[in-house]
Amino acid sequence: MRPFLFVAIFLSVLGAGFFLFGSYATDHFTGAVKTEQRFEVRQNENILTLGTRLEESGIIYSRYTFVWYFVHEEKTRQLIAGQYALSGSLTVPELAVILTSGKTVSRDIKITFPEGWTFTKMAKRLTANDLPGEAFLVLVQTPLPGWRTQFDFLGDLPKGVSLEGYLFPDTYLFTPEATAEEIIIAMLQNFEKKYDATLRQGVARSGHALFAIVTLASIIEEEGRTKEERDMISDVFWKRIAIGQPLQSDATINYIHGTTRLQPTLKDTAAESLYNTYINKGLPLGPISSPSLVSLRAAIFPKSNPYFYFLVDANTGETVFSTTFEEHVRNRSLHGL
Numbered sequence: 119m120r121p122f123l124f125v126a127i128f129l130s131v132l133g134a135g136f137f138l139f140g141s142y143a144t145d146h147f148t149g150a151v152k153t154e155q156r157f158e159v160r161q162n163e164n165i166l167t168l169g170t171r172l173e174e175s176g177i178i179y180s181r182y183t184f185v186w187y188f189v190h191e192e193k194t195r196q197l198i199a200g201q202y203a204l205s206g207s208l209t210v211p212e213l214a215v216i217l218t219s220g221k222t223v224s225r226d227i228k229i230t231f232p233e234g235w236t237f238t239k240m241a242k243r244l245t246a247n248d249l250p251g252e253a254f255l256v257l258v259q260t261p262l263p264g265w266r267t268q269f270d271f272l273g274d275l276p277k278g279v280s281l282e283g284y285l286f287p288d289t290y291l292f293t294p295e296a297t298a299e300e301i302i303i304a305m306l307q308n309f310e311k312k313y314d315a316t317l318r319q320g321v322a323r324s325g326h327a328l329f330a331i332v333t334l335a336s337i338i339e340e341e342g343r344t345k346e347e348r349d350m351i352s353d354v355f356w357k358r359i360a361i362g363q364p365l366q367s368d369a370t371i372n373y374i375h376g377t378t379r380l381q382p383t384l385k386d387t388a389a390e391s392l393y394n395t396y397i398n399k400g401l402p403l404g405p406i407s408s409p410s411l412v413s414l415r416a417a418i419f420p421k422s423n424p425y426f427y428f429l430v431d432a433n434t435g436e437t438v439f440s441t442t443f444e445e446h447v448r449n450r451s452l453h454g455l
Contacts, residue, residue, distance in 0.1 A: 148179060148206055148207055148208065150176040151175065151206040155177075156202070156203060156223065157175060157177060157202050158199075158202070159198070159202065159217060161199040163199070165184075165185055166181065169181030169182070169184040177204050177208070178206070178210060178213065193218055198217065200220065201222050201223050201225050202216060202221065202222055202223060203223045225294060226291035226292060227249060227291070227292050227293070228291055229243060229247055229249070229289070231243065231285070231288065231289075231305075233409065233413075234340060234407045235408055236282065236373075236408070237255065237258045237280065237282050240285060241255040241258075244301065249292060249294075249296060249301065250297060250298045253298035256298075257299060258280050258285065258302065259280045259281075265303075265306065268306075271284070271328055274327045274328055275329055276329065279329075279404050281302065281306075282336075282406070282407070283404065283408055283409065284305075284405075285408050286305055286306075287408045287409075287410060288305075290305070292304070312414075317418055320419055321418055329404070332405050332414070334356075334401060335405075335409035335417035336407045336408070337355070337365070337369050337370060337395075337406060338351055338352055338413045338416050338417055339369075339407060339413040340367075340369030340406070341368075341369050342416070342437065345416070348413055349420060349421035350420075350423050350425065350428075352416040352420035353420035353421055354425055354426060356420055362399055362400075363399070363426075364395055364397070364399050365395040367395045368380070368382050370402050370406060371386050371387055371394065371395075371396065373393055373402075373406040374386075374391045374393050380432050381432070393406065424441050426440070426446075427439070427440040427443065427446035428440065429450060
């Protein structure tokens with residue numbers, strides 16, 4: 119009987135030791151990766167497979183202590199599938215609370231399109247986030263005919279022109295399965311929301327078509343920094359258009375060449391393009407970016423002033439306005455341009 123007693127005692131001690139180690143490990147051992155990451159618990163996933171993936175992700179120290187805890191606490195059937203925000207700083211009991219309570223996170227992909235971005239930049243950001251950037255690029259350049267009736271503000275959009283300028287810059291949430299059409303519609307719906315009764319009435323009183331307003335707003339976006347500057351620059355540009363004086367906007371030159379120069383070269387300004395406002399009078403072919411609400415308002419409600427010229431000091435970023443060309447030339451010299 120003694121050998122059997124010895125074996126029984128040994129197994130009891132081993133079991134107690136395993137229990138104590140398991141309890142200690144689950145309460146004190148954590149994963150290697152401390153930053154939060156998205157992790158998906160799959161539908162009907164085996165507990166050992168889940169533990170293995172958690173360990174490989176650095177969220178837990180050991181798959182075995184993870185499995186032991188869930189089996190011991192009878193929680194293996196309480197797991198809820200879904201996306202979770204997890205990090206290696208959590209203990210196994212803390213993980214268990216999250217994974218069995220269904221504290222999932224949204225699967226939506228958060229995308230921010232900054233003010234003044236072109237649709238080309240937007241497409242690249244979509245692609246970088248595993249969304250259909252290439253399809254977006256094609257559809258923006260060849261808008262669906264039905265959108266003109268769905269969104270009345272596209273009524274005066276010239277045929278053959280892209281949606282540049284109408285894709286409202288903002289932060290969006292898209293599902294991983296979102297199509298290019300769904301993404302564009304969401305952005306057009308946002309433009310429609312921002313284009314409220316006050317702006318519509320302002321456009322009607324201005325005597326300008328919305329397409330012209332959006333086009334100028336996209337230029338103002340790049341030319342001015344503050345609301346005050348943009349309101350004044352808007353008045354300068356509308357006056358130039360009225361008297362047939364070229365806008366001479368450096369922003370349009372940068373758009374042609376894909377540059378961000380504060381002072382384009384003479385060669386740059388000589389480029390043959392319908393977007394070149396140095397050699398062509400009036401507005402360019404269309405918007406050069408997606409303007410902010412501030413710039414859109416500036417184009418609709420310009421602030422009256424006596425100026426016809428302005429420049430930006432390369433060192434201070436200050437916008438300096440001038441009434442006459444002679445004064446403008448002096449200011450250029452004073453500010454190193």
